[in-house]
Amino acid sequence: xxxxxxxxxxxxxxxxxxxxxxxxxxxxxxxxxxxxxxxxxxxxxxxxxxxxxxxxxxxxxxxxxxxxxxxxxxxxxxxxxxxxxxxxxxxxxxxxxxxxxxxxxxxxxxxxxxxxxxxxxxxxxxxxxxxxxxxxxxxxxxxxxxxxxxxxxxxxxxxxxxxxxxxxxxxxxxxxxxxxxxxxxxxxxxxxxxxxxxxxxxxxxxxxxxxxxxxxxxxxxxxxxxxxxxxxxxxxxxxxxxxxxxxxxxxxxxxxxxx
Numbered sequence: 621x622x623x624x625x626x627x628x629x630x631x632x633x634x635x636x637x638x639x640x641x642x643x644x645x646x647x648x649x650x651x652x653x654x655x656x657x658x659x660x661x662x663x664x665x666x667x668x669x670x671x672x673x674x675x676x677x678x679x680x681x682x683x684x685x686x687x688x689x690x691x692x693x694x695x696x697x698x699x700x701x702x703x704x705x706x707x708x709x710x711x712x713x714x715x716x717x718x719x720x721x722x723x724x725x726x727x728x729x730x731x732x733x734x735x736x737x738x739x740x741x742x743x744x745x746x747x748x749x750x751x752x753x754x755x756x757x758x759x760x761x762x763x764x765x766x767x768x769x770x771x772x773x774x775x776x777x778x779x780x781x782x783x784x785x786x787x788x789x790x791x792x793x794x795x796x797x798x799x800x801x802x803x804x805x806x807x808x809x810x811x812x813x814x815x816x817x818x819x820x821x822x823x824x825x826x827x828x829x830x831x832x833x834x835x836x837x838x839x840x841x842x843x844x845x846x847x848x849x850x851x852x853x854x855x856x857x858x859x860x861x862x863x864x865x866x867x868x869x870x871x872x873x874x875x876x877x878x879x
Contacts (some may be wrong), residue, residue, distance in 0.1 A: 625802045626768055626796025627820070627829055650802050677701060690721055696731065719748065726752075727761050733765055742769050760789035764796055771803055779803050794824035802833055811839040 658771030678701055684694035699714035715732035722728055729752045736745035749766045753759070770779035785802040790796055817834035820827055844862035 623745045625829065625833060627798040627827065639783065650702075653865060661797060675701075675705075692718060692722055692725070693729075695721075696728070699731070703735060708735060711735055712739070722753070724756055726762060730761060730765065733762075733769070737769060742773055745769055746773075749801060758785060758789060760786040760793070760796065764799055767799060771806060776807050780807070794820040794827050794830060797823065798827065798833060801830075801837070805833065805837055805840070810837045813837045855867075 625717040672871050678698065681694050681698040681701065684691050685698065688694075695714050699711040699718070702708070702714065703711040712735055715728060715735065718725070718728040719732055729748055733745040734778060736742070736748070746766060746769050749769070749844050752762060754764070763782045767779045767782035770776070770782060780800070780803050783796070783803050787793075787800055789795045797816045797820040801813040801820065804813035804816060810859065814834060817830050817837055820830035821834065824830070849875075855874050
């Protein structure tokens with residue numbers, strides 16, 4: 621079956637903000653209080669050299685940070701560079717330092733949570749998001765990511781609250797309705813889920829993920845004809861794949877004859 625169920629939620633994670641525009645600042649999210657900036661910078665420089673001092677781009681960014689540890693642009697760019705190089709530990713270290721220096725920055729906490737999630741540190745990612753939300757105005761992107769992380773941890777009730785908070789702040793975003801719908805589907809509330817998927821499609825008729833999820837929700841309702849479910853799944857993929865996806869859902873519902 622198609623495994624991608626969530627819509628895009630982190631628009632800010634792809635946008636670099638300049639230090640002059642930053643007005644966000646947040647407390648450290650890891651358990652142990654971080655050491656002084658100078659100590660961390662010394663360790664960062666050593667680790668970076670171990671990773672290869674011949675990287676001109678990284679060297680320039682490290683020089684900028686050595687001159688000004690509060691250069692947020694340089695720190696984010698360096699963290700992203702390390703992440704692309706497969707040096708996730710160094711990337712996380714820089715994001716943590718950025719969160720310490722700029723604890724109100726949505727971008728920083730979003731990028732930290734994103735990398736932690738990918739590296740399997742979901743609990744720490746959730747802690748970072750919850751820490752931010754407890755001290756700053758709610759942000760729909762962070763609520764949405766929080767909901768997805770909680771869904772993945774099987775914490776469906778708090779996940780629903782996070783998804784609904786995201787929708788309340790940005791009701792015209794298709795992906796947020798899709799994500800809430802998927803949470804409701806996980807809870808076995810197929811009718812409620814279908815309503816959210818339909819809202820997502822109303823906002824973005826071309827959302828393949830929402831169409832596929834709506835098809836799954838419809839197939840999960842015994843009174844719904846499989847042809848209606850297939851019509852939605854067909855909007856998101858090739859006929860053969862749609863048939864396979866529908867059959868898998870029907871088998872889960874023990875509707876073997878239809879499958």
